[in-house]
Amino acid sequence: MAKDYRQMWESIGVDLEAHDKLLNVLPPTYGQVYMSQENRPEGMEYFDFVISEVHGLRIQELQEHKAAGGKVIGAFCVFVPEEIVRAAGGICVGLCSGVEIGAAKAEKVLPRNICPLIKSFMGFKLGKVCPYFESCDMVVGETTCDGKKKAFEILNDYVPVHMMETPQMKREKDKQLWRSEVQDFLVKVEEFTGSKVTDTSLRQSIKDINGKRRALLRLSELRKNIPTPISGKDCLLIEQIAMYDDVPRFTAQLNALCDELEVRVKEGKGFAEPAAPRIIVTGTPMALPNWKIPHIIETSGAVIVAEELCTGLRYFENLVPEEAENTGQMVEDIASRYLNINCACFTPNEGRMEKLVNLAKEYKADGIIHCSLAFCDPYLVEANRVENILKENDIPMLKIETDYGQEDSGQIKTRVEAFLEMIDKK
Ligand code: SF4
Ligand code: SF4
Numbered sequence: 001m002a003k004d005y006r007q008m009w010e011s012i013g014v015d016l017e018a019h020d021k022l023l024n025v026l027p028p029t030y031g032q033v034y035m036s037q038e039n040r041p042e043g044m045e046y047f048d049f050v051i052s053e054v055h056g057l058r059i060q061e062l063q064e065h066k067a068a069g070g071k072v073i074g075a076f077c078v079f080v081p082e083e084i085v086r087a088a089g090g091i092c093v094g095l096c097s098g099v100e101i102g103a104a105k106a107e108k109v110l111p112r113n114i115c116p117l118i119k120s121f122m123g124f125k126l127g128k129v130c131p132y133f134e135s136c137d138m139v140v141g142e143t144t145c146d147g148k149k150k151a152f153e154i155l156n157d158y159v160p161v162h163m164m165e166t167p168q169m170k171r172e173k174d175k176q177l178w179r180s181e182v183q184d185f186l187v188k189v190e191e192f193t194g195s196k197v198t199d200t201s202l203r204q205s206i207k208d209i210n211g212k213r214r215a216l217l218r219l220s221e222l223r224k225n226i227p228t229p230i231s232g233k234d235c236l237l238i239e240q241i242a243m244y245d246d247v248p249r250f251t252a253q254l255n256a257l258c259d260e261l262e263v264r265v266k267e268g269k270g271f272a273e274p275a276a277p278r279i280i281v282t283g284t285p286m287a288l289p290n291w292k293i294p295h296i297i298e299t300s301g302a303v304i305v306a307e308e309l310c311t312g313l314r315y316f317e318n319l320v321p322e323e324a325e326n327t328g329q330m331v332e333d334i335a336s337r338y339l340n341i342n343c344a345c346f347t348p349n350e351g352r353m354e355k356l357v358n359l360a361k362e363y364k365a366d367g368i369i370h371c372s373l374a375f376c377d378p379y380l381v382e383a384n385r386v387e388n389i390l391k392e393n394d395i396p397m398l399k400i401e402t403d404y405g406q407e408d409s410g411q412i413k414t415r416v417e418a419f420l421e422m423i424d425k426k
Pocket of ligand 1: 076077078079144145284285310341343344345
């Protein structure tokens with residue numbers, strides 16, 4: 001980081017000693033995972049810069065926003081409608097929780113055997129490690145899975161948490177419940193920010209967030225080419241950054257990168273050899289800086305062409321219609337868009353199975369790697385249904401269960417290599 005931000009971090013309540021430990025891990029990991037790649041597009045420079053300033057410039061921007069009377073609202077799930085936060089003049093930041101820091105503190109209030117993502121966010125808050133978390137005036141929780149739902153009750157002792165009841169099914173009565181939750185969220189955000197959401201501000205916000213999603217979709221489309229013009233690791237990074245960067249700036253930078261990738265495609269330039277096995281990853285979100293499995297896959301000779309993850313397609317694949325005339329209709333449209341997300345917390349979750357079969361065809365994938373975080377019951381259990389349906393469609397699948405530690409990396413690499421060899425012989 002170019003500038004010394006220690007004073008800023010201290011002033012927002014970050015524990016500098018714990019934060020130093022995090023910063024000591026991040027840059028070497030980033031160098032090893034990202035800067036070791038060859039033949040990267042020039043447009044990745046912006047995203048490298050964002051990471052180099054991950055706790056610097058963006059935090060400074062959030063603090064300036066707060067000093068001017070604005071609010072920062074944190075989210076842990078792609079069900080939180082960021083359009084509404086933006087329409088009320090707030091900034092919505094995705095809180096990452098992709099690294100095991102502060103586990104000892106988290107284990108004082110949580111069981112040891114809980115999903116690493118939940119343990120991570122609790123550790124971040126109790127350890128005062130994350131300047132994004134410390135910048136948040138409010139956090140939005142959801143009732144997606146039991147572990148998170150109960151953890152938010154504890155988190156509420158440390159930061160105001162607004163809970164949204166996410167349904168577990170997609171029947172008409174569930175749709176109605178979700179619509180009313182989105183409406184209540186709008187009222188809560190208005191009260192909290194002191195700003196009214198108007199027809200004009202919500203319409204503009206829908207367009208802005210759609211703009212970001214369109215740029216991410218454009219990147220996805222480009223990855224359908226053989227050879228694919230960019231690595232999966234770089235795309236995952238972009239998808240992770242999408243959750244907290246300034247919306248118009250991110251959209252412009254990503255569109256510029258896509259312009260460059262279009263030229264690459266025309267010239268037949270790819271990240272990997274055209275014959276490299278094409279893989280789709282699916283499962284639990286890979287929150288920043290969790291790049292473990294993609295790094296293993298792409299250093300084993302394959303290329304990842306799509307992420308059926310919340311840090312991936314689930315975040316941007318559907319847009320909100322832009323033609324609605326009033327806020328009521330826009331709330332309805334937003335609610336419908338979000339209820340299309342195929343999270344494993346739903347039962348049944350047929351949409352995810354159909355999606356995976358279609359994605360394999362569209363992206364000309366040779367195989368799918370299903371990655372679940374340890375103790376994540378929804379995805380670990382659903383992996384069985386996914387496996388059966390992919391088998392019926394003759395799509396090879398590898399199932400991986402892991403956490404944020406590196407101890408199992410060697411063993412996973414051996415399994416991934418064997419899977420790629422099997423695909424190659426097919
Ligand atoms: S996996 Fe489900 S609960 Fe987790 S972020 Fe995605 S939608 Fe939310
Ligand atoms: S990864 Fe699974 S267990 Fe963890 S918060 Fe998400 S849905 Fe819940």
